[in-house]
Amino acid sequence: MNGPGVGRTTWRALRARRRDVGRLAAWSAVESLPALLAGLLVARAVDQGFLAGRFTTGLAWLGGLAVAVLLGAAATGRVYRSLGDVVEPFRDELARLVVHGALHDATRAGAHPDSAPVARLTHHVEIVRDTFGGLVMVVRGFLFTAGAALLGLLALDPTVAALVAAPLLVGLVVFAAALPSMLAHQRTQVRAGEALGRSAATALTGHRDVLACGAEERTVAEVDRRVGDHAAAERTLARMSALRSLSLGLGGWLPVVVLLLAAPWLVRRGMSTGAVLGALVYVTTSLQPALHALVQGLGGGGLRYAVTLERILRTCRPPSRDRSATPGPDPAGGTPAVRLSDVTFRYGPGARPILAGFSMALPEGEHLAVVGPSGTGKSTLAGLVAGLIEPERGTVHLAGRPVATLGRTELAALRVLVPQEAYVFTGSLADNLRYLSPDADDTAVETALARLGADALARRLGGLAATVDPTTLSAGERQLVAAVRAYLAPAPLVILDEATCHLDPTLEATVESAFARRPGTLVVIAHRISSAVRARRVLVFDEDGPLDGSHQELLARSPGYRDLVGHWDGVAAAAGGADRVAAPRG
Structure with a gap:
C-alpha cells in the first residue's frame, strides 16, 4: 500500500x-x-x-x-x-x-x-x-x-x-x-x-x-x-x-x-x-x-x-508540530505598515498555539486577504494586528511602532478594525458615520456612501440627519454603516474581519474595491474566496501552516487553498457577474 x-x-x-x-x-x-x-x-x-x-x-x-x-x-x-x-x-x-x-x-x-x-x-x-x-x-x-x-x-x-x-x-x-x-x-x-x-x-x-x-x-x-x-x-x-x-x-x-x-x-x-x-x-x-x-x-x-x-x-498533524511560518520577506526599503516578528499566541497556558513563530511584513498600500477554514487563526491574526490581544512571544509593529507601547488614542490613529458584528448606536446617521472622523464634512460623507454603495440605504433612512434605530436595520445594513464609518476614518490601516459577510457578493465586491482604492493598507479576513481573488496578496491558513502569495501562486502551492477555491468555485463565479443585488434585510 x-x-x-x-x-x-x-x-x-x-x-x-x-x-x-x-x-x-x-x-x-x-x-x-x-x-x-x-x-x-x-x-x-x-x-x-x-x-x-x-x-x-x-x-x-x-x-x-x-x-x-x-x-x-x-x-x-x-x-x-x-x-x-x-x-x-x-x-x-x-x-x-x-x-x-x-x-x-x-x-x-x-x-x-x-x-x-x-x-x-x-x-x-x-x-x-x-x-x-x-x-x-x-x-x-x-x-x-x-x-x-x-x-x-x-x-x-x-x-x-x-x-x-x-x-x-x-x-x-x-x-x-x-x-x-x-x-x-x-x-x-x-x-x-x-x-x-x-x-x-x-x-x-x-x-x-x-x-x-x-x-x-x-x-x-x-x-x-x-x-x-x-x-x-x-x-x-x-x-x-x-x-x-x-x-x-x-x-x-x-x-x-x-x-x-x-x-x-x-x-x-x-x-x-x-x-x-x-x-x-x-x-x-x-x-x-x-x-x-x-x-x-x-x-x-x-x-x-x-x-x-x-x-x-x-x-491531521502530530501534536508536536507548530504552526510556524514566515509568509513573506520584509519589503525592500521603507517601513512596513504591519510587521509581526516571531509571534506565538495561544488561548490559555495549556492550549495548543494558534500561531507559533509567525512572521509577516506588509508594505504600505498592500491589499492582503486572509483565508482558511474556521478556527485556523484568521481572527486571531486580526486581533494581534489591531492590538486587541497580546502575543505570548514576539512583537507586532504598526508603521514601525511596537503595538505594546501604544496608547489607545495612538493605536486608533494607526488602524481601524471592523468586526463581523457591526456596532450601530441610536442617533443620527451622520453621527454614526462620523464616529471615527468627527471633522468629515457632508461632501466627504456622501462621497463615501456613494463609493461603498450605501447611498441607497442613506436615502431609505431619510438622509444624514435621520435618526437611526439599530433594531430596525438588517445585519447587512449595519455592516454597511460600519464600513462607511471605517472608510472615513483617518487611520491608514483598515482591517475587515469578515465585516461584509452579511452583504451579497456584488455589494461586498463594491465595498472591498472602495477600500482597495482608499489610500493606506487593507487586510481582509475573507469568508468568500472572491475576496482573495480581488486581493494582490493572499495569506492562507491550511494544513501545512500559513502560506502567502498571489491567487495563482497559491493555487499551485497550497492543497488547502485549492480546496477552498473548489468549494466556492460555483458561487464565486456566478457572483462575479451579478449586478443587481442589494444589501439583504434580516
Missing part, C-alpha cells in the same frame, strides 16, 4: 507492539494446525484405513484431524483477543492525532466549532480501525494457512507441492501487479465522492447567493457533473474486480485442474490414491479459502484502509 506515510505508519504500529504481534503469530500457528495436517491425515485414513479394509483405522486418522480442528478452533478465540491488543492501541493513536489536529479549535476561547469535520475524521478513524484489523487477519491467515498447506504438500510429495505452488505464485503476482492501479482507482472514487459532497453542500448552503445571482443552471450542471464523475469512478472500481477474479482463478482453481490432469502421471510415479486426495484437500480446504480471503480483503478493505489512513495523515 502506498500513499504518504501509510506503509511507514502501519509498520511502525506493528513494530511498536512486537510482543502482541508475536503472541498473535503464536496462536495463529496453533490455529493453522488443521491446514497443516488435513491432507496428511486424510491420505493416511484412505490408504491405511478405508482402502485397506481397516475401517476403524481410517476413523482413527480422521479422529486425529478432528482433534486438530478443535485445537485450531480454541486458538481462534485467542487470535481475536491478541488482534484486539494490536488494533485498539493503533486506533487510540489515530484518535489522539485527530483530537490534537482537529478538535483543539473546539476548546479554545471564543471559538465557534464546526462538528462536521470532526465527525468525518472520527468516522475515518473507525474505518481504519476496522479495516486494519481485517487486513492483519487476512494477511496473517494467508501466511500461516498457505504456509501450513504447502508444508503439508511437501510432506506428501515435493513434486505435488511444486505443481500447486507454481500457479499459486502466478495468481499472487497478477494480483500484486494490479494493486497499485486498484489503489489509484479507489483514491479517485473517494475524491469524487468528496467533491460531490462539497458541490452539493455549496449548492445547499449558498442557495441564497445562487438564486440572487441567477446561477441555478450553472449550479445544477456542476452538481450533475460531480455525480457523473462519481458514477464513472464507481464503475471503474467495479471493473477492477475482474482482476481479482483472474487472480483467484489462476492461484485457486488452476492448481485443482493441474492436480486432476496430473493425477494419472502421479499415480504411475508411485503416489497413492490417498496422497492425491490429500493434495486436493490441501488445495480446496486451505489454499483456496486463504487466497480468496487475501484477494478480497486486500482488494476491498485493504484499499479502503490505505486511502482512509492517507486522508487522516494528510488532514
